[in-house]
Amino acid sequence: MSSIRTNQRVTIERLDLDPPERYLSRIEGVDSEQIVLACPVRQGAPVPVHIGENLRVTLFHAGGAHAFQTVVVDRAAGQVNFLHVERPQRLEALQRRQFFREPTLLKTICSTAADGEQRVEGVTRNIGGGGLCFRTKDLKGLRLMLQARVPEQPVWVEIELPDHPLCAVADMAWLQESEDGRYADLAMGFLDLAEQERERLIRYLFVLQRDALRKGFIR
CATH class of the missing domain: 2.30.110.10 (Electron Transport, Fmn-binding Protein; Chain A)
Structure with a gap:
């Protein structure tokens, strides 16, 4: 070995x-x-x-x-x-997507359509090759987006990576609001993320993990 x-x-x-x-x-x-x-x-x-x-x-x-x-x-x-x-x-x-679920803050927009209708802004709590956990303080906007969404309809996400945004369609897994009502977390899995885009995301997360290891800590 x-x-x-x-x-x-x-x-x-x-x-x-x-x-x-x-x-x-x-x-x-x-x-x-x-x-x-x-x-x-x-x-x-x-x-x-x-x-x-x-x-x-x-x-x-x-x-x-x-x-x-x-x-x-x-x-x-x-x-x-x-x-x-x-x-x-x-x-x-x-595979890199198996062990990366990186806790990192990336500006993210969720919406009910690709044109940005009923959009909600927030950040990622963590993200990997298969999906992300999205956090927003705009609970009013989130509720409006969910009301406008047809049941079982996916959502559009735009994630701000350093080079250029990553856009994908995602399926909602679960939603949880904080007890004090200050924010909500929404877990989503990617449905149609192009393989080259997935690899671009994984390469970025791999760099974050490698840099964390070099500095002697794990986030």
Whole structure:
């Protein structure tokens, strides 16, 4: 498995927690049976990952990403704490759209028609190759848009990317208003996003994730 190497940055997901927690880590050593990971740190203190815990480890590299599930078999304490995990027999190749659901703020317009009729402005809470979560403070405009929308009718979305806007038709999954009535979240899945546009979006999100890893944090 040439994709696993020392000093490689990875993310660790603690699968036994509900919901799972995710941390940045690094591969400190590799042999035929085990992988040694730097114990993740939270607020300056080591995260108490226990022997027997199930983890999902994701490796990032120039060609994309791979992941594997493993179990903690030992811990080692010192100036840096280490986790010893079982080395997997195989890696799962991830399509970039599978692991990107990036929490990022992008100006977005939703409307009931491509000409912008009954439009509502807001931002993305998160977005990936398959869809987005849209947040707006214009609850009045959102209600008017939904009233004008024929049941089961998709909505048009225009997302402001750095190079030029991305336009797509999307299906509504769920809607939730905040308890204080200040905003609403609308989850949507893309229906007809052109493949070249999807790849453009994924490339942009991949850059955001890579930059976050280089800076040593995960958003």
